[in-house]
Amino acid sequence: MNLIKRLMFAVAMGAALTVAALPASADTKPMIKIGYVEGWDDSVATSNVAATIIEKRLGYPVKLVPVAAGVMWEGVARGDLDATLSAWLPVTQGAYWTRFHEKVVDLGANFTEAKIGLIVPADAKVNSIADLAAQKTAFSGRIVGIDAGAGVMTKTAEAIKAYDIGFQLMPSSGSAMTAELARDINAKRPVVVTGWAPHWMFAKWKLKFLEDPKKVFGEAEHVDNVINPELEKKAPQVVAFLKKFQWKTGQIDGVMLAAQNGAKPQEAATKWVDAHKDQVNEWVSAAQ
Missing domain, CATH: 3.40.190.100 (Glycine betaine-binding periplasmic protein; domain 2)
Structure with a gap:
């Protein structure tokens, strides 16, 4: 190897080592994986709205993962999924809560009148x-x-x-x-x-x-945001947002209806987010 080639090789190697030694860019944020129940209109709507806000306002890429309810809970508990916004409690998915509650964190309800x-x-x-x-x-x-x-x-x-x-x-x-x-x-x-x-x-x-005085159908339930504990370290802004993310009565119905009428779930979510900037600002206020 002649002198010029040796010098060029040394410069290239030095540059490569310098780049490798640098920390990841501050703008690089980890992927957030959110599990939702495939076929549940409310689960699809809520997950797409949250994903739109997390991507557009907080800057994290999001992957929505359609799964069955049991797989969803197990995925969050193992860390394969970072979160689900579709935890029906205390009755409908109560058995999953009993099984996994020591491995997950419940951030509170996103819908209180289920x-x-x-x-x-x-x-x-x-x-x-x-x-x-x-x-x-x-x-x-x-x-x-x-x-x-x-x-x-x-x-x-x-x-x-x-x-x-x-x-x-x-x-x-x-x-x-x-x-x-x-x-x-x-x-x-x-x-x-x-x-x-x-x-x-x-x-x-x-x-x-219809009123149910004998409570055959049980009391009203709530749909909660449940995360893997590691998300607190991985994406604290996302956790701060999810703690405040809660639908007002009737809001989610419009997103579901738009999808039912032919809009793609992501399109329906984006349209809702763009039309409710004050509500979205309130949700992300603690995360910025």
């Missing part, structure tokens, strides 16, 4: 599940349900017996249930369906839950 139950149009002449017995003919003696194995279906079967209303529970699917609801509302026919909140149907139609 519930399941029986739903009718707001102008229906019934207010309680017990009222259905006297209106059996008007409602054709049936309750339009969703998938046979769903928790709300199990509870509805219990409610039919507990209130002795004599209705038949008709299994279908989430989409079939809302399609039947739409047909009956348009035809002004009385209808009762199994349902839950948050859900986009509350943004599309005026609906109400």
